Amino acid sequence: MKYKKTEFDSRLTRHYDELKWLYMELYQDEQAFDCFVAMLKRCWDGRKESLRKQDAKREADPDWYRRRDMLGMMLYVDAFAGNLEGVKKNLKYIKECGVNYLHLMPLLQSPKGRSDGGYAVSDFRTVQPELGTMTDLESLATACRRAGMSLCLDFVMNHTSEDHEWARKARAGEPEYRARYFFYDSWDIPREFEKTVPQVFPTTAPGSFTQLEDGQIVMTNFYPYQWDLNYANPAVFNDMTENLLFLANRGIDVLRLDAIPYIWKQLGTNCRNLPQVHTLARMLRIVCEIVCPGVLLLGEVVMEPAKVTPYFGTPDKPECHMLYNVTTMATTWHTLATGDVSLLKRQMEAVCALPKDFLFLNYLRCHDDIGWGLDYPWLNRHLGTDEVAHKRYLNNWFTGRWPGSDARGELYNDDPRLGDARLCGTTASLCGVEAAQYEGDPFKLERAVACDLTLHAWMLSQSGIPVIYSGDEVGQLNDYTYHSDPDKQADSRYIHRGRFQWELAQARKDKDVYQGKLFQGLRRLEAIRAGEPCFDAGADVSVEDSGDNRVLALGRRAGDRELICLFNFSGSFVQAGVDRPGSWTELMYGTKYENIRSIELWPNGFAWLLKD
Numbered sequence: 001m002k003y004k005k006t007e008f009d010s011r012l013t014r015h016y017d018e019l020k021w022l023y024m025e026l027y028q029d030e031q032a033f034d035c036f037v038a039m040l041k042r043c044w045d046g047r048k049e050s051l052r053k054q055d056a057k058r059e060a061d062p063d064w065y066r067r068r069d070m071l072g073m074m075l076y077v078d079a080f081a082g083n084l085e086g087v088k089k090n091l092k093y094i095k096e097c098g099v100n101y102l103h104l105m106p107l108l109q110s111p112k113g114r115s116d117g118g119y120a121v122s123d124f125r126t127v128q129p130e131l132g133t134m135t136d137l138e139s140l141a142t143a144c145r146r147a148g149m150s151l152c153l154d155f156v157m158n159h160t161s162e163d164h165e166w167a168r169k170a171r172a173g174e175p176e177y178r179a180r181y182f183f184y185d186s187w188d189i190p191r192e193f194e195k196t197v198p199q200v201f202p203t204t205a206p207g208s209f210t211q212l213e214d215g216q217i218v219m220t221n222f223y224p225y226q227w228d229l230n231y232a233n234p235a236v237f238n239d240m241t242e243n244l245l246f247l248a249n250r251g252i253d254v255l256r257l258d259a260i261p262y263i264w265k266q267l268g269t270n271c272r273n274l275p276q277v278h279t280l281a282r283m284l285r286i287v288c289e290i291v292c293p294g295v296l297l298l299g300e301v302v303m304e305p306a307k308v309t310p311y312f313g314t315p316d317k318p319e320c321h322m323l324y325n326v327t328t329m330a331t332t333w334h335t336l337a338t339g340d341v342s343l344l345k346r347q348m349e350a351v352c353a354l355p356k357d358f359l360f361l362n363y364l365r366c367h368d369d370i371g372w373g374l375d376y377p378w379l380n381r382h383l384g385t386d387e388v389a390h391k392r393y394l395n396n397w398f399t400g401r402w403p404g405s406d407a408r409g410e411l412y413n414d415d416p417r418l419g420d421a422r423l424c425g426t427t428a429s430l431c432g433v434e435a436a437q438y439e440g441d442p443f444k445l446e447r448a449v450a451c452d453l454t455l456h457a458w459m460l461s462q463s464g465i466p467v468i469y470s471g472d473e474v475g476q477l478n479d480y481t482y483h484s485d486p487d488k489q490a491d492s493r494y495i496h497r498g499r500f501q502w503e504l505a506q507a508r509k510d511k512d513v514y515q516g517k518l519f520q521g522l523r524r525l526e527a528i529r530a531g532e533p534c535f536d537a538g539a540d541v542s543v544e545d546s547g548d549n550r551v552l553a554l555g556r557r558a559g560d561r562e563l564i565c566l567f568n569f570s571g572s573f574v575q576a577g578v579d580r581p582g583s584w585t586e587l588m589y590g591t592k593y594e595n596i597r598s599i600e601l602w603p604n605g606f607a608w609l610l611k612d
Contacts, residue, residue, distance in 0.1 A: 007052070008044040011290040012037070018317075019286050022279050023234075032234035039238060043245040044291045051251060054145065055294035065101075065150070065296060065321070065465070066359060066537040069530035072101035072152075074366060075470035077131050080500045084132035088140045091147055093505065097473050098526045101465060102144060103152035103256070105367050107131050111163045113487050114225040117367065117497075119154070119258065120161035124243040134250060141251025152254035152298065155244050158262045159226040167227050171212065180236050181227050182219035182265065184209075189267070190217055197221070197271050203413045204490075221262060221271070231263050231280060241287055248292045256298040257284070257320065260311065273307055281311060281319040296321040298361065304373065312358050325351070325360035325464065326373075332458065333370055333423070333430070336451070336604075337397040337407075339570035341552040343379060345543055348554065351462075352541045359537065360464035364455050365430075365472060369412040369422035369493055391420055398423050398430055406432035406444060408478060410492040426496045428452055428475040433514060437477070447571070449475070449514050451604035453521045454567060457588075458606065460529050461554055461565045463537055469496070473522055474504040474515045528587050528608065534563035544578045551576040551601060562611040563587075568601040575600055584609040 023033045047055075058064050073094060081087045087104070094102060106118025109126040118128070127134050144151045160167055169177035184190055190209040197208050200222050210224040211217050219228040229236050244255055264276040281299070288295050299311045299320035304327060313319030328347055335344045351360075372391045379385035396402040398409040409425030428434065432448035452475065459466050479498020482488040508519035529535045534556040544553035550570040555578070556563045564584070568574050577596040584593045587608040593599060596609050 006044075007056075008041060008290065011293070012040070015286045015290055019283060019290075022283050022286075026232075026276060026279055027234040027237075029234050032238065036234075036238050036241070039242050040245075040287060040291055043242065043249060047249050047292060048251075050142075050145070051249065051292070051294070055292060058294040063537075068532070068535040068537065070101055070465045071098050071526055071530075072103060072361065072363075072465055072467035073097060073099040073470055073473075074103035074105060074152075074363075074467055075500070076105045076367070076497060077107050078499075079497060080470055083130065084127070084136040084140050088136075088143050091143060091149070095147060095149070097468070098523060098530075099468070100148055101150045101152065101254070101467070103254070103467065106154045106156070107137070108156075110161055111225070114161070114163075114223075116223055116226060117491075117493070119156050120159070120163075120223070120226045121156050122161040122163040123165075124240075125246055138250045141253075145251060145253075150253035150296075151251065152256060153247060153252045154258050155247065155255045156258045157229075157240060158259040159220075159222060159228045162225045162227055164227075170218075170227075171214075171216075176235075179233050180230055182230055184217045185215075187217060190219070192267055193219070193265075193271070196268060201413060203415050219265065222259075228265065229263070230265070231276070232265075237280065237283075241284065244284070245287070245291055248288070248295045253294065254296045254298050254322075256300055257281070258300050260299050260320075261301055261303065261307070273303075273310070278310065278313070278319060282313060282317055285313070285319050285321075298322045298324075300324060302326050302371070302373075304375075309354060309358060315355075315357065322359045322361055322465065325362045325462070328360075328462065329363055329366075330370055330373055332364065332455065333398070334372070334374055334394060335552075335569045336455070337394050337405075339550050340383075341546075341567075341569055342383065342549055343375060344552055344569075346375070346378065348552070349543045352543060356463075356538055360462070361467050362459050362462045362464045363467040363469065364459055365427045365469040365496065366467075367469070367493070367497060369424050371422045372420075388420070395421050395423060398425065400435065406435040406448065408432075408434045410478075410495050412492045424492045424495045425478055426476055427455065427469065427472045428518075429478040429496075431455065433475050434477045437514075445514055447603060449517050449521075450602060452518060453525070454604050454606040456522055457525055457565075457608065458552075458567050460525055460535075461556070461567075461608075463539070463541055466529075468522075471498075471500055471504075473519050474501070474508055475518045476501055476504060524588065532561075532563065532587070532610070533558040534561050534610070546576045546578060547598070548574055548576040550574050553578050564596060564607075564609040564611075566599075566601060566607045566609070568603065568605050571603045573600060573603060580611070583612045585612055586610075 081090050108121045109123040110118050110120050141151050166177045166180050205223045208221050210220040261273045264274045265271045297320045301308045301311050311320045331344050331347045376387040397405045398407045400408050408429045409423050411421040412424050414421040431451040436444035436448045478495045482494035488494040504515045507513050507515040510516035536558050540557040542555045544555045546553035552567045554565040575598045577598045584596050
């Protein structure tokens with residue numbers, strides 16, 4: 001019988017030379033490469049026909065995930081609906097929120113109390129039992145696909161749990177598995193590493209190594225129960241890639257590459273963003289294009305823009321499809337606390353100068369804390385800002401300690417010696433909704449809701465995929481019950497990881513309560529964005545001069561259509577605008593303007609102005 005060439009063969013042929021060159025550059029191991037290619041074929045053989053059809057459809061429409069109607073939501077399965085079956089039953093609500101990109105927070109098996117929120121995986125092919133089974137996850141993925149919704153899942157690349165089978169065998173002394181981690185019999189080499197490797201959590205998990213009960217020392221950059229994998233070992237890369245493809249074959253559309261900058265370790269360096277990381281990222285992109293071209297890679301790179309954008313790769317050798325816009329998120333909250341848009345304006349000028357092919361995920365809040373990784377040299381040079389004093393001010397503002405602040409948050413990894421800490425809290429609580437509710441002040445509540453909607457309008461005005469944190473659509477407040485949970489009380493991030501309050505969602509259609517005002521207002525903003533070509537990913541975007549350092553002005557142009565977006569980050573009424581001729585219509589409320597050189601913006605208000 002004549003051999004029939006498959007899609008796999010065609011794709012492999014297209015990428016084979018580059019893939020082998022990259023692999024051999026790292027590993028110089030022909031046998032390991034042959035095993036790698038055989039694994040890719042095995043994973044392709046195991047891919048369902050429905051997923052292959054989706055791959056073909058997306059290959060024919062490579063910009064499918066760049067549409068302006070893309071809207072994401074991230075949620076914890078247990079907090080939202082108890083388990084995976086519960087999420088499946090509530091897909092109708094998620095669709096009602098306008099969401100077509102659903103990011104499920106870590107749900108793979110991890111040990112209770114030693115998981116860092118699920119980021120210490122003990123089995124990459126098993127779901128945490130209380131959340132369901134892998135069959136349940138596959139069933140949810142199928143339901144999402146039928147509903148026109150993409151499903152995203154975290155893939156924890158840098159480390160495994162100390163309970164993972166590899167770690168247990170390594171602890172028992174098996175050489176093959178010890179070689180998958182960084183094991184040492186003395187502190188000589190670990191101390192050399194620690195001379196150049198920054199600490200990730202200097203307060204809660206100091207150092208980069210952990211000494212085990214038997215005296216062995218293992219690299220643990222994050223927490224002692226998270227053992228760093230040694231990607232210089234081809235067996236690690238081969239097996240972790242197979243784990244990634246296993247999840248892709250369950251119907252996962254987007255795989256978030258957790259902590260990808262950290263995955264290659266080299267003595268004498270900071271073990272961050274090394275060239276080998278990009279080789280690995282490029283190989284993973286090639287792997288997806290061969291086995292599952294409908295699957296996207298989302299890079300988690302929590303660093304300044306200069307270190308983030310290289311993870312997109314180049315037009316002819318792409319790496320990640322999407323990256324997080326972390327710096328803009330942090331700068332947005334800084335701007336809210338200071339009422340000065342200077343730094344945010346500079347940040348957006350840098351973002352607008354990037355190629356349009358670079359796609360960011362934009363968000364206000366995520367599962368993690370807010371770190372104040374701002375451009376302090378620029379702030380000091382232009383505004384005389386002292387880094388330590390400014391961080392202290394921001395944390396005091398957002399915890400409500402600063403006079404006049406109605407924000408309510410808590411600190412994470414507080415280090416009084418350095419005056420540094422990270423911030424936790426829900427969007428609504430940080431915007432003042434919680435304080436207004438507590439005080440029973442309807443005036444404050446109106447202002448807080450307006451601030452919340454303005455921040456979401458700002459997020460939606462940026463190019464890329466906007467992602468809502470579950471509960472923000474109905475103004476969910478901080479959950480302080482974590483203080484009484486022994487497994488959570490040491491981690492203040494659980495303040496914004498509380499159970500979804502379905503009673504708030506039940507009021508989403510009532511415009512007389514804040515939940516309804518937020519939900520309906522957000523849905524209106526999302527619908528405008530989905531229908532307006534100026535929000536296309538390919539639109540021309542520029543930062544404009546608003547005439548007032550309290551107001552950020554963003555221009556978006558698509559063909560002959562022009563949109564001006566104004567955001568007042570202060571708590572005062574402001575007259576601001578841009579010098580543009582012609583008449584304009586404000587899209588949210590329908591107000592007409594004969595010119596927009598100077599229009600009145602409400603405190604923490606915004607305007608989306610479309611040229612008539």
